[in-house]
Amino acid sequence: MIKRISIDKLRPNMYVSDLNCDWIPHHKLKREGRIPNDATIEQLKQRGIKEVYIDTDRGPDEADAVTLQEVEQQNQAKLNKAGAQNMDRAGSVSVEEELLKAHKLQNKAKSIMTGVLSDVKFGKPLEAEAFDDLADGMIDSVVRNHNALACLGRIRAKDNYLMEHSINLAVLMGIFAKSMKIDRDTMHQVMVGALLHDIGKIMVPDNILHKPGKLDDDEFARMKQHVVFSRDLLKNTPGIHPLTVDVAAQHHERIDGSGYPEGLMGCDICREGKMVAITDVYDAITADRCYHKGLPPTVALKKLLEWSGTHLEEGLVHTFIRSMGIYPVGSLVMMESGRLAVVIEASEKDQTRPIVKVIYHTRLKQYIPTEIVDLSKPISQDSIKSSVDPEKWRIKIADFLT
Numbered sequence: 001m002i003k004r005i006s007i008d009k010l011r012p013n014m015y016v017s018d019l020n021c022d023w024i025p026h027h028k029l030k031r032e033g034r035i036p037n038d039a040t041i042e043q044l045k046q047r048g049i050k051e052v053y054i055d056t057d058r059g060p061d062e063a064d065a066v067t068l069q070e071v072e073q074q075n076q077a078k079l080n081k082a083g084a085q086n087m088d089r090a091g092s093v094s095v096e097e098e099l100l101k102a103h104k105l106q107n108k109a110k111s112i113m114t115g116v117l118s119d120v121k122f123g124k125p126l127e128a129e130a131f132d133d134l135a136d137g138m139i140d141s142v143v144r145n146h147n148a149l150a151c152l153g154r155i156r157a158k159d160n161y162l163m164e165h166s167i168n169l170a171v172l173m174g175i176f177a178k179s180m181k182i183d184r185d186t187m188h189q190v191m192v193g194a195l196l197h198d199i200g201k202i203m204v205p206d207n208i209l210h211k212p213g214k215l216d217d218d219e220f221a222r223m224k225q226h227v228v229f230s231r232d233l234l235k236n237t238p239g240i241h242p243l244t245v246d247v248a249a250q251h252h253e254r255i256d257g258s259g260y261p262e263g264l265m266g267c268d269i270c271r272e273g274k275m276v277a278i279t280d281v282y283d284a285i286t287a288d289r290c291y292h293k294g295l296p297p298t299v300a301l302k303k304l305l306e307w308s309g310t311h312l313e314e315g316l317v318h319t320f321i322r323s324m325g326i327y328p329v330g331s332l333v334m335m336e337s338g339r340l341a342v343v344i345e346a347s348e349k350d351q352t353r354p355i356v357k358v359i360y361h362t363r364l365k366q367y368i369p370t371e372i373v374d375l376s377k378p379i380s381q382d383s384i385k386s387s388v389d390p391e392k393w394r395i396k397i398a399d400f401l402t
Contacts, residue, residue, distance in 0.1 A: 193247025
């Protein structure tokens with residue numbers, strides 16, 4: 001049986017089935033195995049790990065541990081509660097209308113990011129003006145209908161992670177900031193910070209940055225330096241706002257002090273720093289990497305809830321979930337009718353009833369003609385039963401998002 005226990009209850013010979021630490025970017029730690037000694041437990045504590053999952057069929061049990069089933073029930077209840085209050089997500093245009101503009105904007109972002117990453121790598125100065133224009137365009141798109149850029153953010157390539165992650169993070173921060181009614185100037189600085197938050201990775205050796213296996217302690221220490229590189233580069237770039245620097249400098253800080261590079265706690269982290277920590281983790285754990293299979297969006301939201309209150313700011317996690325919807329754009333959902341559908345737009349009225357594209361019938365075991373269904377309308381006679389993993393049905397979500 002799989003159970004979750006506090007790291008303080010972990011003992012030698014227990015069998016860890018999951019370190020539950022995907023909130024630690026780049027950790028690349030071995031996910032499972034038998035705990036050999038107390039020194040190993042201390043190393044896990046030093047990494048900031050608070051809870052792990054153990055397999056009691058393969059090692060000692062812990063009597064008061066919570067079972068995986070109970071954790072799932074708790075997380076689902078938290079997700080339902082977080083999503084109970086709808087946010088004002090109304091846009092001025094439909095997602096179909098905005099997609100063409102969003103495509104052009106995304107291509108522009110990729111072109112700019114590619115050029116800047118190359119320039120910085122070869123020691124050329126960072127030009128802030130291009131990112132100001134890009135951020136303004138992204139804000140306009142998010143305001144018109146953020147679902148378009150959110151759709152494109154679910155279409156990813158493993159070998160372009162650094163660039164795509166930065167663009168997606170800016171989009172997520174724009175959606176988050178819009179839901180909180182943050183003023184446009186602050187929204188602008190936050191999105192520029194998101195676009196440039198990982199620029200320092202260019203200065204991390206490729207053999208560490210792209211290592212498919214576990215990073216040793218020295219490699220992990222060098223990887224963490226990318227935040228310092230990003231912060232210092234932005235500080236020394238004319239035209240970069242201090243808030244933009246803070247976003248880049250604090251995206252790996254955690255409210256319990258377990259983050260890096262400064263180990264800041266709670267009130268020492270600015271609001272926008274706490275926000276970008278949440279969006280950074282969400283985007284990272286939903287992406288396919290050479291060492292990590294991306295989680296379905298709804299599962300990722302549950303993990304954010306599991307890590308909130310310790311590593312992530314709980315109130316902001318709830319706000320982020322409401323801004324995304326409990327079935328974020330790009331989620332694959334099982335309908336009560338037995339059909340599978342991809343979420344393409346959040347509902348303004350009810351988070352449990354988004355706009356979906358129906359694509360597959362599980363009872364017939366075949367694809368069906370695609371149909372756009374607004375589940376919030378009375379005419380719709382179907383509803384979502386649950387979110388599902390596309391891998392189970394061998395469905396490529398990206399094929400149905402545009």
